[in-house]
Amino acid sequence: MLILLDSVHGLLGVACLAGGSLGRRLEHPQSVAVMVREKDICWEYAEKLDGNKVKCKFCSRVLNGGISRLKHHLSRLPSKGVNPCSLVRDDVTARVRSILSAKDDSHITNNKHHKCPPLSPDPPPPLSSASKLFPSSISSPSPLEIAERTISLFFFENKIDFAVTRSPSFHQMLDAIAKCGPGFVAPSSLSLKTLWLDSLKSDIILQLKDTEKEWLTTGCTIIAEAWTDNKSRALINFFVSSPSCTLFHKSVDASSYFKNPKYLADLFDSIIQDIGQEHIVQIIMDNSFTYTGISNHILQNYATIFVSPCASQCLNMILEDFSKVDWVNQCILQAQVIAKFVYNNSSVLDLMRKLTGGQDIIRTGVTRSVSSFLSLQSMMKLKAKLKHMFNSPDYSTNTNKPQSMSCVGILEDNDFWRAVEESVAISEPILKVLREVSGGKPAVGSIYELMSRAKESIQTYYIMDENKHKVFSDIVDTKWCDHLHSPLHAAAAFLNPSIQYNPEIKFLTSLKEDFFKVLEKLLPTSDLRRDITNQIFTFTRAKGMFGCNLAMEARDSVSPGLWWEQFGDSAPVLQRVAMRILSQVCSGYNLERQWSTFQQMHWERRNKIDREILNNLAYVNQNLKLGRMITLETDPIALEDIDMMSEWVEEAENPSPSQWLDRFGSALDGGDLNTRQFGGSIFSANDHNIFGL
Secondary structure (H helix, E strand, O other): OOOOHHHHHHHHHHHHHHOOOOOOOOOOHHHOOOOOHHHOHHHHHEEEOOOOEEEEOOOOOEEEOHHHHHHHHHHOOOOOOOOOOOOOOHHHHHHHHHHHHHHHHHHHHHHHHOOOOOOOOOOOOOOOOHHHHOOOOOOOOOHHHHHHHHHHHHHHHOOOOHHHHHOHHHHHHHHHHHHHOOOOOOOOHHHHHHHHHHHHHHHHHHHHHHHHHHHHHHOEEEEEEEEEOOOOOEEEEEEEEEOOEEEEEEEEEOOOOOOOHHHHHHHHHHHHHHHOHHHEEEEEEOHHHOOOOHHHHHHHHOOOOEEEEOHHHHHHHHHHHHHHOHHHHHHHHHHHHHHHHHHOOHHHHHHHHHHOOOOOOOOOEOEHHHHHHHHHHHHHHOHHHHHHHHOOHHHHHHOOOHHHHHHHHHHOOHHHHHHHHHHHHHHHHHHHHHHHHOOOOOOOOOHHHHHHHHHHHHHHHOOOOHHHHHHHHHHHHHHHHHHHOOHHHHHHHHHOHHHHOOOOOOOHHHHHHHHHHHHHHHOOOOOOOOOHHHHHHHHHOOOHHHHOHHHHHOOOOOOHHHHHHHHOOOOHHHHHHHHHHHOOOOOOOOOOOOHHHHHHHOOOOOOHHHHHHHHHHHHHHHHHHHHHHHHOOOOOOEOOOOOOOOOOOOOOOOOOHHHHHHOOOHHHHOOOEOOOHHHHHOOOOOOOOOOOO
């Protein structure tokens, strides 16, 4: 989520408080010594008007109250209802603040040495002062308390996702400001929108130039992800992925032509030209493009580019169909009864977390079906502790509630726990594949073997129950054949040394036909294919460098693309092809989708300048997050926070268990994604001023 620009200005000021300028008092008119107005140095920033009015030279605002009000205006500190100047230079703000601070210090010193007659009551201190932050019972809060409370107010007032506190850049910001000490001046809203946004965008573009250099060797994958809503709006985000990273390219509002093949073809043509046809190995599209005809256009007009499905989306479809099997569906509904009761009763939730050591029985995944099976896994692990909780003396006050009695009945039902165990057993192999292909790393050479192992695992589990095995294997086979299987996947598996040289692999011979088709596509002329047959023979028989000890030892421990780079010199043409194929991802699901951001960017009433700023914001935001994903070791299919609006928590007034999977239609979000508490609900399409523009 993009932090609100104006709110960032406020948080920077809060962080400055943490660095040592806490609780600074503001100047009050009653304590200001009389001076000759014309001699005040701040007059260089103002134009004197009739009466006691002044005009700010930066923003042209006319202020009543003379030079004193102007100082508060330029200081950008909240005081006496004076609107802060949005155009003042940072150096001027720092200068004015130092003047106000010196007067405060002088006023305090004079009060210590002189008994002054009582004055009329001072106006109330600014909202950010300690007296407003803490109740009267807390007489002298520490600087740390004031800083933490002020940061909390900033989050609450500006509706900022609490998960922002886990962002490394948030803590880097606080540390950097603390080192500046008192007097630090936060960048203004204007400088954030212009100077700093342009600077960071330039830095990112410069960094990505190095990434683009590797495309000459490894090639790249374009990922096109579409989002449609119930008003027929269609937004398309384009990403470019290669071994070192995935970068955000652009976001396009295709609402007016998403179903128009010609206009959609022109859009993809422009993207291909942006990246360079010679660099692109494949284009991954989600299911939104199934009936647009764009796949045929690309295949017919770009001889060397493949079009592939999103593996993660196909795997999610498998899990979705698993969850629709009657007994699995019933198991999930029963588990949700327990979860809803626990998470809607604070005392029960506290007791559960106490007994489980802080562990939750709910896990939120990137889709509803992933959430369901992850939560069943978690519930199975905590089976004994859940049973103990409902029989605990500390639970006695909830014993007679009807929902509680239903939970106890479910927890004591052996058939329920057998269903949980089976659901976990048949879903875990698919979840494992989903994790492998959703992590942003090249996986096109592994998807074939991963799917084969998943199918074997389900078959082994149901070795004594052929009927159940057939139900789930048919689901996997249907989705694999109709949606997931691709000639590029087959060719990548054939070139993967961990598969090619593994005597236990049984499907290797079935890959040859697709492998040769891919070679003909990538090497369309006889000149390019010269000696390719001998090079294939050298590879498959492990001749030359392919058979050296280092190459053999690295077959299973080094990524396939890197293996070919190191040991493929004996087959140079095949080496180049193999490196390009094996360096590709097979999924776009690792990408964090926050469509509210792009809704704001494409809002039709934006003017040209607004759109440019929002385009830059999206570019910087998305690429910073993608860069961060490389360094974080997190579960790519699970979210850190529980979705408090999911079917596992929210209690519907009129529940309809048989239709829970269809509660939100696919047209709502286009990606079957869970809605984050803040990202989806607070930042709605009506929040047009989200960026303070």
